[in-house]
Amino acid sequence: MSNKQKLAVIGNGMAGIRTIEELLKIAPDKYEITVFGTEPHPNYNRILLSPVLAGEQTIKDIVLNDWDWYTDNGINLITGKTITEIHRTRRELTTGSGEKYQYDRLVIATGSNPFILPIEGKGLPGVISYRDIADTEAMIDAAKIYKNAVVIGGGLLGLEAANGLKLRGMDVTVVHVMPWLMERQLDEKAGKLLQASLEAKGIRFMMQAQTEALIAGESGRVAALRFKTGEQIPADIVVMAVGIRPNTALAEKSGLQVSPRPGGIVVNDTMQTLTDARIYSVGECVNHRGMAYGLVAPLFEMAKVCANHLAEYGIGRYVGSVTSTKLKVTGVDLFSAGNFQGAASGRPEDAGLEDIILSDPMGGVYKRLVIKDNKLVGACLYGDTVDGSWYFKLLREGKNVAEIRDQLMFGESNIGDVGHEGNTRAVTMKDTDEVCGCNGVCKGTITKAIKEKGLFTLDEVRKHTKASSSCGSCTGLVEQLLMFTAGGDYSATPKMKPMCACTDSTHQNTRDAIREQKLLSVPEVMKTLGWRTTNGCSSCRPAINYYLLSTWPKEYVDDPQSRYINERAHANIQKDGTFSVIPRMWGGETTADELRRIANAVDKYKIPTVKVTGGQRIDLLGVKKEDLPAVWKDIGMPSGHAYAKALRTVKTCVGSEWCRFGTQDSTQMGKDMERAMWKMYAPHKVKFAVSGCPRNCAEAGIKDVGVIGVDSGWELYVGGNGGIKTEVAQFFVKVKTSEEVLEYTGAFIQLYREEGWYLERTVHYLARVGLDNAKQKVVEDAANRKALWERLQFALDGEPDPWFEFEKARVDTRQFIPIKPIATDTVATV
Amino acid sequence: MSAIVTEMSWRFACKLDELPVLGARVLERSDADGGNVAVFRNSEDVVFALLDKCPHKGGPLSQGIVFGERVACPLHNWSIELKSGEAVAPDVGCTKRFPVKVDGGEVFVDLG
Ligand code: SRM
Ligand SMILES: Cc1cc2nc3c(=O)[nH]c(=O)nc-3n(C[C@H](O)[C@H](O)[C@H](O)COP(=O)(O)OP(=O)(O)OC[C@H]3O[C@@H](n4cnc5c(N)ncnc54)[C@H](O)[C@@H]3O)c2cc1C
Ligand code: SF4
Ligand code: FES
Numbered sequence: 001m002s003n004k005q006k007l008a009v010i011g012n013g014m015a016g017i018r019t020i021e022e023l024l025k026i027a028p029d030k031y032e033i034t035v036f037g038t039e040p041h042p043n044y045n046r047i048l049l050s051p052v053l054a055g056e057q058t059i060k061d062i063v064l065n066d067w068d069w070y071t072d073n074g075i076n077l078i079t080g081k082t083i084t085e086i087h088r089t090r091r092e093l094t095t096g097s098g099e100k101y102q103y104d105r106l107v108i109a110t111g112s113n114p115f116i117l118p119i120e121g122k123g124l125p126g127v128i129s130y131r132d133i134a135d136t137e138a139m140i141d142a143a144k145i146y147k148n149a150v151v152i153g154g155g156l157l158g159l160e161a162a163n164g165l166k167l168r169g170m171d172v173t174v175v176h177v178m179p180w181l182m183e184r185q186l187d188e189k190a191g192k193l194l195q196a197s198l199e200a201k202g203i204r205f206m207m208q209a210q211t212e213a214l215i216a217g218e219s220g221r222v223a224a225l226r227f228k229t230g231e232q233i234p235a236d237i238v239v240m241a242v243g244i245r246p247n248t249a250l251a252e253k254s255g256l257q258v259s260p261r262p263g264g265i266v267v268n269d270t271m272q273t274l275t276d277a278r279i280y281s282v283g284e285c286v287n288h289r290g291m292a293y294g295l296v297a298p299l300f301e302m303a304k305v306c307a308n309h310l311a312e313y314g315i316g317r318y319v320g321s322v323t324s325t326k327l328k329v330t331g332v333d334l335f336s337a338g339n340f341q342g343a344a345s346g347r348p349e350d351a352g353l354e355d356i357i358l359s360d361p362m363g364g365v366y367k368r369l370v371i372k373d374n375k376l377v378g379a380c381l382y383g384d385t386v387d388g389s390w391y392f393k394l395l396r397e398g399k400n401v402a403e404i405r406d407q408l409m410f411g412e413s414n415i416g417d418v419g420h421e422g423n424t425r426a427v428t429m430k431d432t433d434e435v436c437g438c439n440g441v442c443k444g445t446i447t448k449a450i451k452e453k454g455l456f457t458l459d460e461v462r463k464h465t466k467a468s469s470s471c472g473s474c475t476g477l478v479e480q481l482l483m484f485t486a487g488g489d490y491s492a493t494p495k496m497k498p499m500c501a502c503t504d505s506t507h508q509n510t511r512d513a514i515r516e517q518k519l520l521s522v523p524e525v526m527k528t529l530g531w532r533t534t535n536g537c538s539s540c541r542p543a544i545n546y547y548l549l550s551t552w553p554k555e556y557v558d559d560p561q562s563r564y565i566n567e568r569a570h571a572n573i574q575k576d577g578t579f580s581v582i583p584r585m586w587g588g589e590t591t592a593d594e595l596r597r598i599a600n601a602v603d604k605y606k607i608p609t610v611k612v613t614g615g616q617r618i619d620l621l622g623v624k625k626e627d628l629p630a631v632w633k634d635i636g637m638p639s640g641h642a643y644a645k646a647l648r649t650v651k652t653c654v655g656s657e658w659c660r661f662g663t664q665d666s667t668q669m670g671k672d673m674e675r676a677m678w679k680m681y682a683p684h685k686v687k688f689a690v691s692g693c694p695r696n697c698a699e700a701g702i703k704d705v706g707v708i709g710v711d712s713g714w715e716l717y718v719g720g721n722g723g724i725k726t727e728v729a730q731f732f733v734k735v736k737t738s739e740e741v742l743e744y745t746g747a748f749i750q751l752y753r754e755e756g757w758y759l760e761r762t763v764h765y766l767a768r769v770g771l772d773n774a775k776q777k778v779v780e781d782a783a784n785r786k787a788l789w790e791r792l793q794f795a796l797d798g799e800p801d802p803w804f805e806f807e808k809a810r811v812d813t814r815q816f817i818p819i820k821p822i823a824t825d826t827v828a829t830v
Numbered sequence: 831m832s833a834i835v836t837e838m839s840w841r842f843a844c845k846l847d848e849l850p851v852l853g854a855r856v857l858e859r860s861d862a863d864g865g866n867v868a869v870f871r872n873s874e875d876v877v878f879a880l881l882d883k884c885p886h887k888g889g890p891l892s893q894g895i896v897f898g899e900r901v902a903c904p905l906h907n908w909s910i911e912l913k914s915g916e917a918v919a920p921d922v923g924c925t926k927r928f929p930v931k932v933d934g935g936e937v938f939v940d941l942g
Binding site for chain 1: 839841842843844848850851852853855856857858859866867869872873874887888889890893894895896897898900902904905907909920939941
C-alpha cells in the first residue's frame, strides 16, 4: 500500500485533466490520483467537436490524452461512472453504482450542463443538446437519415451546430429570439453580416422567434416545432443550444456553497472551495469573484493555480481572465473581445467610450474598436480578423494606444513593421510557407504539432516546434495559428505570465520582492519566492542576476555563473565555439595607433576575419577562447561590451567639426555620452546615436536614445529600435546644452534600468509603461531626473573594465585555460 | 552471484576546487582522440563529464549555463541532461558521457 495522499478528480474533462497535467509537471509523485468521468472516453478536446461535426476532423483526432497516458502516469481512471455523493466528513465518494472511494484532497471539475428550454416536447427523441461526443454522434447519425434540422439558439454553439449539420446535407433552420445573432459577442452590424454570410451557405434563420412547443410525429419522435405565433416548421431533429449552466448539483448536495447567479461553485483565488479547503474546483462549474466562464483559456489558468496549490507551492493566485471569442465556421471570420458594443450599448457606464468603426458592407468587412482613456477596451471584427490576436493583446495588457490611434484600425502590419508579423497573414499562408525565419519552421509543421500533440499555449508551440523561440518576431503569427488551429485563444494573460517554468512569479513580482525585501542573492530570491527548481534555469537566473545588480549596486555581488556565456567570457560566442572581439571606439572614432595594434594582433593570433560592424566599429572574428586575454591586452582598447546587455555602440556623424551642414559637434557629444555611460548593464542592450543636423546621418531615429543637433540645441528621441521590428524613436525633449543631453539621457536610461524587465528593449518597455510615464518622471520632474542621473552615476562609479580588471569584474580566468588529462593507473573495480 | 568486472582507466583531470560551482572546464583532447570533454560541477558538488559537443549543432556545452542536473547549450539553448547526455524533450539527441569520480577532492574521468 502506498502511503501517498489520495487525490480524486471528479470530471475527466478539459479542466480536470489539465490540472493533473500541471500537477505532474511539478510534483509527479505527490499523490495517488484517481479520476472519475461519466463519459466513456479518455480526455478529449471538447472545442473540436465542431470540426468533427463539420466532417473536418474525427473523434480520434481530438483525443488529448489517450488511455496509455493514464497508465503511464499511474493514474487510476474510472470512466462510465458518475459520482453521486461526496461525504465530506468521511472524505468519501460514492458512484451511481454504489462503489466507494476515499480521498485526502478532491478536485471537482464537472463542467456545465446545456440549458434545456422548459417547453412542451423537450424530452422527445430527436431533441439533442450539444455538449459531448454522444451528442455529436447523435447529430452525425441523424444527418444520415433525416432531412430537416432545427437549431434553437443563435449563439456560438448553435451556429457551429447549424454549420455542421448543413455540411452533412441537412436543411437547417436556426431559431433565435434576439434581433441579431451572437448578441453577447457581436453588435448589430456584425451580427447581421454574419447572418448574411451563413444564409449564403444555405442556412435559414427565424429571428425574434419564440418557440412554444416541440411536436411529436407518428413514431413518437420529434417532427415539428411550433412558434408562439402558431406557425409550425418541420423538424426531424432539434438541437437546443440556448446556453449552459454550471454543473453544480453534486456540490450543492454535498453542502458546498454555490452561487445562485450566474451559478457555479464558489472558490477563492487558490481554487479552493469556500466551504471546504480540502476540496478544489476548476473549470466551467466554478464561480470565481462572481464570474463563471464558458471558454477554455480561463480554465487553463485556473488549472495551473490549482496544481500549484495541490503541490503545496502555494504562491500562485488566479485573479480572473479576460476572454475573447472566435466562431469556428470555416469561411467565416469573426472575433470579439471585451466591451465590444461601446457607447452604442446605451448603458450609462458606457457613455464615455469612443468608437472607431470601419464598415465595408460590400467587401463583407466590419470592424469596431472601443477605446476608453487611451486604452483599447473592446474589439468586434467581422470579415477580417487577422489582427484579432494583436487587439486582444493590446486589450489585456491595457496598453496606451494614444500614439498609434490613427493607425490602429489598419492593423499591426501598418505600424511600421519590417518583420513578418503583419506582412504574412497566418490564414492565407500555405503549409509550406515559413513562419519562423530563425529556425526554419513552416506553417504546416506548426499546425500539425498543434493538432497532433494537443498544444494550447505559445510556450508549448515554442518547445515542440522551436517556432518563435529565437528572435520572437513571428510570435504574433504563431498566436494566430494557435487561434485558428486549436479554435480558441489560449495564451495566458501576459501580465500574469510567470518568468519561466521554474516559478509562478512574474518579472514584476520578482523585481518588487528584491527591492521590498532587500534580497541580495540569487538563491535567496528563489527561496523567498518559492522557486520549484534548485537553481533555476538558463532563462530565470540571468534575469534575477540583473535585477539584483540594478537594484543593489555596490552591495550585490555579481554572479557570473548566472550569466550567459558572452557575459562570462566577455566576448561573443560564434557558431564554431570561437569568439569575437569588438573593442570600444569612442563615438566610432579611431586612430592610426589603434589600427596598427589591431593589425598586429590579427597577424599574431591568426584571426581569420576582420569586419566593420553595423555599429561603427571593428570586429575581430574567430578568436580562440585561450587567446582572448592576450588579444585584449595587445590591442589595449577598452571592452566594447558588444557581447552584453549593456551600453553598446554610440554612433555619431562627423558633425560641425567638418560637415558643411553641421550645427553641433555630434562626434564629441557621442564620445561624451559613451564615456559617461559605458560599463552600464541594462535589461537589454542599449544603443545611442548622435547626428549633427536633421539629415541624421548617424540614424538616431532608430536608437534607444537618439540625439539630433539643431541650431538652438539638441533634440532627444527615445525608444527607437533598428532590429527585429524597426521602431522609430519618439520625441522626448529638446534641450540646450550638452550637459543637459547627458542628464536627460542618463535619467531616462536609469529609469529603464530600474523598471524594465529583463530582455525588454526600451521600445517594449515604453510600450508597456507609456511614454508619458517616462516623460513625467524625467522631463517634468526635475528633482526626480537629477536623482535618477545621480543613481546611475553612483552605480557606474568605479565599475571595472572586464577586459583588464579581471578580479574586480569577477572574471573567472580559469575558463581561458583548458585542462590536460593525466593518465593514472588502470584500476579494476569489482 | 557473478561479479561484474569493469576495466576503468581513470585519468586525473583537476582538483574539485578548480571547477567553478555551477560551471564547467574544458578537458582538452585532440580531434583524433574524439575532441574536447566538458567537466561540469553543479551546486551539490556532483561532477559530470560529457563530450563538449551539443547533439544539435555541435555547440560547446562547457560554455553553457548549468542548473540542477542540466546544462543549457550556449548556441540555441537546448537543455542537456548531465547524467546521461540526453537532450531534454521535446528535443531529441544524445551526446557521449564519460564516467567520473571524485576522490579526495580530486576529479578523475574515464576517457575510455
Ligand atoms: C557584429 C554585428 C553585425 C555586424 O557585423 O555589423 C552584430 C552581430 C550580432 N547581433 Fe546585432 N550586430 C551588430 C549590429 C546590430 C545593429 C546595428 C546597430 O547597432 O546600429 C542592430 C539594429 C539596431 C538595434 O539593436 O536596434 C542589431 C540588431 C540585433 C538584434 C535585434 C535586436 C532587437 O531588439 O530587435 C539581435 C538579437 C538580440 O539582441 O536578441 C542581434 C544580435 C546579434 C548577435 C549577438 C547574434 C547572436 O546572438 O550571436 C550577433 C553577434 C555576432 C558577434 O558575435 O559578433 N542584433 N545588431 C553588429 C555589431 C555592432 C557593434 O559594433 O556593436
Ligand atoms: C461544441 C463546443 C464548442 C466549443 N468551442 C469552444 C471554443 O471555440 N473556444 C473555447 O474556449 N471554448 C469552447 N467550448 C467550451 C469548452 O469546451 C469548455 O469551456 C471546456 O470544455 C470546459 O471544461 P470543463 O473541464 O470545465 O468541463 P468539461 O470539459 O465539460 O468536463 C467535465 C466532465 O465532467 C464529467 N462529469 C460531470 N459530472 C460528473 C460526475 N458527477 N461524475 C463524473 N464525471 C462527471 C462530464 O461528463 C465531463 O466529461 C466549446 C464547447 C462545446 C461543447
Ligand atoms: S549578424 Fe545580426 S543580422 Fe547577421 S546573421 Fe547574425 S544576428 Fe543575423
Ligand atoms: S548547438 Fe546546442 S542547441 Fe544548437
